Amino acid sequence: MSGESFQVDLRGVVDLLARHLYSSPRVYLRELLQNGVDAITARRALAEGAPERIDLRPLPGGGLEVCDTGIGLTAADARELLATIGRSSKRDADLGGGREEFLGQFGIGLLSAFMVADEIDLVSRCARPGPEGQRSPAIRWRGFTDGRYELTELADDDPAIAVLEGAPGSAVRLVPRRDAEHWLAPDMVAALAEDFGGLLPVDVALEVRLDDGSLARRRLSGDELPWRVAYPNDAARTVALASYSERALGFTPLASIDVEIPIAGLTGVAFVLPAAVAPTTVAHHRVYLKRMLLSSGVTQVLPPWAFFVRCVLDASGLRPTASREGLYEDDLLLAAREALGERVRAWVLDTLTAGGPVARRFVEVHHLALRALALVDDEVLDLAVTTLPFESTVGAGTLRELAERAGDARLLFTRSLEEYRRIAAVAAHKGIVVVNGGYVYDADLLERAAARHRELGLAAAVADDIARTLDELEPVRELEILDAVVALRATLADQDCDILVRRYDPPELSAVLIDDRDGEHARAAHAEAATSDDVWGEILTGLTEPARPRRLILNDASATVRALLATRDGDVRDAATRSLYVTTVLASGLPLQTAEVTLMNESLSLLMERALGGDSTSTKDDR
Numbered sequence: 316m317s318g319e320s321f322q323v324d325l326r327g328v329v330d331l332l333a334r335h336l337y338s339s340p341r342v343y344l345r346e347l348l349q350n351g352v353d354a355i356t357a358r359r360a361l362a363e364g365a366p367e368r369i370d371l372r373p374l375p376g377g378g379l380e381v382c383d384t385g386i387g388l389t390a391a392d393a394r395e396l397l398a399t400i401g402r403s404s405k406r407d408a409d410l411g412g413g414r415e416e417f418l419g420q421f422g423i424g425l426l427s428a429f430m431v432a433d434e435i436d437l438v439s440r441c442a443r444p445g446p447e448g449q450r451s452p453a454i455r456w457r458g459f460t461d462g463r464y465e466l467t468e469l470a471d472d473d474p475a476i477a478v479l480e481g482a483p484g485s486a487v488r489l490v491p492r493r494d495a496e497h498w499l500a501p502d503m504v505a506a507l508a509e510d511f512g513g514l515l516p517v518d519v520a521l522e523v524r525l526d527d528g529s530l531a532r533r534r535l536s537g538d539e540l541p542w543r544v545a546y547p548n549d550a551a552r553t554v555a556l557a558s559y560s561e562r563a564l565g566f567t568p569l570a571s572i573d574v575e576i577p578i579a580g581l582t583g584v585a586f587v588l589p590a591a592v593a594p595t596t597v598a599h600h601r602v603y604l605k606r607m608l609l610s611s612g613v614t615q616v617l618p619p620w621a622f623f624v625r626c627v628l629d630a631s632g633l634r635p636t637a638s639r640e641g642l643y644e645d646d647l648l649l650a651a652r653e654a655l656g657e658r659v660r661a662w663v664l665d666t667l668t669a670g671g672p673v674a675r676r677f678v679e680v681h682h683l684a685l686r687a688l689a690l691v692d693d694e695v696l697d698l699a700v701t702t703l704p705f706e707s708t709v710g711a712g713t714l715r716e717l718a719e720r721a722g723d724a725r726l727l728f729t730r731s732l733e734e735y736r737r738i739a740a741v742a743a744h745k746g747i748v749v750v751n752g753g754y755v756y757d758a759d760l761l762e763r764a765a766a767r768h769r770e771l772g773l774a775a776a777v778a779d780d781i782a783r784t785l786d787e788l789e790p791v792r793e794l795e796i797l798d799a800v801v802a803l804r805a806t807l808a809d810q811d812c813d814i815l816v817r818r819y820d821p822p823e824l825s826a827v828l829i830d831d832r833d834g835e836h837a838r839a840a841h842a843e844a845a846t847s848d849d850v851w852g853e854i855l856t857g858l859t860e861p862a863r864p865r866r867l868i869l870n871d872a873s874a875t876v877r878a879l880l881a882t883r884d885g886d887v888r889d890a891a892t893r894s895l896y897v898t899t900v901l902a903s904g905l906p907l908q909t910a911e912v913t914l915m916n917e918s919l920s921l922l923m924e925r926a927l928g929g930d931s932t933s934t935k936d937d938r
């Protein structure tokens with residue numbers, strides 16, 4: 316069998332890797348810094364005290380030179396490593412992954428420079444001595460976008476060597492590509508270097524020309540990880556971390572949570588957002604790998620429920636993807652994500668258990684997050700019962716507080732906002748405690764709380780719960796309005812809605828609607844009524860028969876309803892009944908059908924005609 320190699324069109328590969336792998340040309344600087352840092356790491360493995368410096372030098376004509384005090388390259392290295400795409404000195408041949416101490420591993424990083432440069436010109440001298448102990452000769456390697464390269468060994472008197480200042484190391488010079496000059500401008504270089512390399516442990520500096528013409532180094536890196544700095548006390552640390560969050564993330568945190576996951580070589584801080592965000596928000600975290608910024612948009616380090624924190628992390632054990640803009644989804648990342656989630660969760664539990672101002676503020680701002688978490692986490696649910704506020708007919712309160720208010724009675728909850736609206740006004744006046752379960756997560760949360768905390772006496776409200784809030788009329792009054800009720804029922808028969816009259820508070824409320832389209836509640840109430848012989852049974856029977864899906868329950872305490880029941884004008888009575896029906900449907904939060912809108916318009920027209928027709932002349936006369 317004869318082995319043949321792929322024929323590769325270099326121009327295509329260079330273009331593909333340089334321009335389609337990375338999301339922005341800005342990463343060119345990160346790749347150059349990374350090569351410098353790795354070269355320095357390799358050199359320090361040879362000679363402990365070797366200098367650790369990277370100089371960024373803007374060139375006249377718009378180019379940029381990046382000089383490092385690293386291991387350097389021999390001509391053979393350059394031929395093998397720089398001129399072979401995908402070849403890296405930093406890969407672990409046995410394990411396939413990148414070697415622990417280095418940032419790079421794929422052997423493609425240098426190509427990213429072609430996003431901003433037409434030519435990469437590298438001068439280098441290897442720190443490793445030759446076979447006879449002699450100093451390695453300096454080399455010059457020039458690579459072009461079309462895949463050509465030139466490699467020369469430099470004579471000791473070659474002026475190109477001057478840049479190395481007689482020491483080992485490398486100088487990479489970029490000749491700007493047309494239209495990409497701004498990526499190489501000094502301010503841009505400083506901003507990129509600070510963003511990517513601000514936390515690097517090596518000395519990265521930009522060369523700047525001072526007013527007197529002399530050159531100076533503006534240091535851009537070397538900061539200790541902010542969470543690793545030794546502060547005089549906890550308060551000073553809190554202030555420093557808060558101000559770091561302002562600079563790096565753009566907000567003053569409500570709290571900060573230290574995180575450490577040894578298996579991933581990970582340390583950092585999770586900052587709690589000071590304001591609420593939608594639960595659908597995808598959280599972006601700032602992740603460093605071996606203190607080089609991977610990306611400020613990493614989404615994979617926390618579980619989705621932790622949308623209320625933003626992390627700044629540094630990890631040595633996690634692996635980057637080839638574009639180095641995200642993390643490779645391996646078992647270690649999975650374990651790290653779980654551990655980080657656990658850490659944030661533990662903070663939530665500790666904070667809520669301890670109480671105090673941070674806990675109060677957290678519940679106030681991030682109650683949605685807490686509800687989301689309580690849905691999937693029993694321990695958080697237990698705490699939520701005593702910390703999370705719910706809206707109810709007796710005001711806002713935690714479930715524990717509301718259960719106390721309900722006393723021996725059941726603590727009811729509705730599964731939707733509409734249901735709550737329908738039931739709330741009447742229940743409030745009766746002192747019945749009903750919790751609004753209509754907001755995001757709440758219905759499911761209340762169901763879970765009801766099942767896990769039976770001591771709360773929490774139960775979903777059904778139609779007969781509403782029935783219990785309404786008083787029967789005196790028999791005399793029943794008789795009095797009998798004919799009127801029959802007429803009213805006839806009016807709404809074509810709406811498939813029954814009419815009943817009860818007396819309840821508040822008197823301003825003319826009617827409530829029981830909407831029981833699936834009929835389940837009605838059947839349950841009916842069955843209950845059939846087996847009970849007390850007065851409730853009768854009321855329930857009254858409410859559930861005939862079993863039309865909707866029942867409009869008029870309030871005999873309302874002046875409007877009393878007037879309606881008393882009127883002898885059939886047209887007005889019909890129109891008023893229909894418009895009362897439609898407004899009650901609306902007030903219940905139910906959608907209006909086209910037929911109902913028509914009904915409303917016709918009824919209102921008639922009522923207005925009657926009202927205006929009677930008044931128009933007298934109004935004039937009154938003036």
Ligand SMILES: Nc1ncnc2c1ncn2[C@@H]1O[C@H](COP(=O)(O)OP(=O)(O)OP(=O)(O)O)[C@@H](O)[C@H]1O
Pocket residue numbers: 346349350351354383385386387388396397402403404405418419420421422423424425426485
């Ligand atoms: N400044 C430098 N000093 C010494 N060697 C270098 C330098 N820059 C590049 N090299 C060598 O060239 C090789 C290829 O570099 P390149 O940036 O393309 O890939 P890499 O850093 O190995 O991996 P990655 O694709 O993950 O960045 C490196 O492995 C390294 O051996």
